[in-house]
Amino acid sequence: MTETDLPMGSKRGTAELASSYVRMRAFQENRARKLLELVAARPGEIALDIGCGTGEQTCDLARRLLPGGALVAIDPDPSRLDIARQNAADQWLEIEFIQARGEDLRGFETDRFDFIYSSYSVHWITDMPAFLAETYRVLKSGGRMVFECVGEPVHKIVELLAMMPSFDEIMQENTFQSDEIWREQISAAGFSIELFDWPVLELEFADVGAMLEWTEATSHGAFRRDLLSGEQMAEIRQQYPADVVIPFQALRGLLWK
Ligand SMILES: C[S@@+](CC[C@H](N)C(=O)[O-])C[C@H]1O[C@@H](n2cnc3c(N)ncnc32)[C@H](O)[C@@H]1O
Numbered sequence: 001m002t003e004t005d006l007p008m009g010s011k012r013g014t015a016e017l018a019s020s021y022v023r024m025r026a027f028q029e030n031r032a033r034k035l036l037e038l039v040a041a042r043p044g045e046i047a048l049d050i051g052c053g054t055g056e057q058t059c060d061l062a063r064r065l066l067p068g069g070a071l072v073a074i075d076p077d078p079s080r081l082d083i084a085r086q087n088a089a090d091q092w093l094e095i096e097f098i099q100a101r102g103e104d105l106r107g108f109e110t111d112r113f114d115f116i117y118s119s120y121s122v123h124w125i126t127d128m129p130a131f132l133a134e135t136y137r138v139l140k141s142g143g144r145m146v147f148e149c150v151g152e153p154v155h156k157i158v159e160l161l162a163m164m165p166s167f168d169e170i171m172q173e174n175t176f177q178s179d180e181i182w183r184e185q186i187s188a189a190g191f192s193i194e195l196f197d198w199p200v201l202e203l204e205f206a207d208v209g210a211m212l213e214w215t216e217a218t219s220h221g222a223f224r225r226d227l228l229s230g231e232q233m234a235e236i237r238q239q240y241p242a243d244v245v246i247p248f249q250a251l252r253g254l255l256w257k
Pocket residue numbers: 007009010028032050051052053054055056057074075076077080100101102103118119120121124125126218
């Protein structure tokens with residue numbers, strides 16, 4: 001993967017943002033438990049984790065494939081991959097980490113994986129038809145793909161991003177599309193749908209500071225607290241006086257080849 005292939009967010013990725021992201025992981029861990037149940041990994045299976053981030057769930061998944069299985073995990077952000085590799089090494093787990101994007105799986109042969117797992121990364125895919133075609137290709141016949149991601153722009157987070165000078169550019173980094181378009185693209189790729197739903201979930205933060213730190217880390221630094229004016233900061237503090245709860249529309253799928 002070359003520097004120019006990297007999505008904008010990954011180019012901004014830094015070791016500091018990646019570590020900050022690790023501290024903010026409670027929400028993802030709760031959801032991951034459910035997604036791991038849904039994928040029902042079995043010992044001996046060969047799997048691909050798309051958008052593995054800092055690898056905490058990847059390690060959980062790898063353990064479920066033992067003995068005999070194998071896990072490959074991809075992410076375009078080299079700083080997150082560094083942490084993921086260290087996590088796996090600390091737990092004596094053999095996971096192959098590769099810097100790559102979900103829409104370009106050229107490095108993998110056809111019919112390689114029993115299943116694909118992706119947690120809170122699919123909304124970062126910029127070419128969804130390419131992603132669906134590629135994931136279908138690399139799955140074995142009868143293989144499954146399980147994913148959960150953000151389904152619609154999170155209104156409160158978009159309000160924060162709108163305070164940034166590069167707002168228009170930032171808004172190009174994610175893909176959000178209707179249920180109808182999703183289903184058309186999924187069928188066109190050849191998948192059959194077992195589950196495809198839009199749960200409403202909540203992001204909870206202890207205070208405004210935690211919310212702003214999370215927004216910075218999750219947007220790979222597209223949102224920056226240091227770019228906020230005093231007035232903007234006061235406006236934010238007024239809007240979120242105590243605990244912060246942000247509802248959003250998630251999207252979850254279990255698809256079969
Ligand atoms: C919210 S994190 C989720 C990480 C991990 N799966 C978890 O739940 O903790 C989203 C990840 O998607 C990665 N990402 C961004 N663009 C991507 C793409 N085009 N293909 C695959 N992953 C991508 C980011 O680098 C980031 O690590």
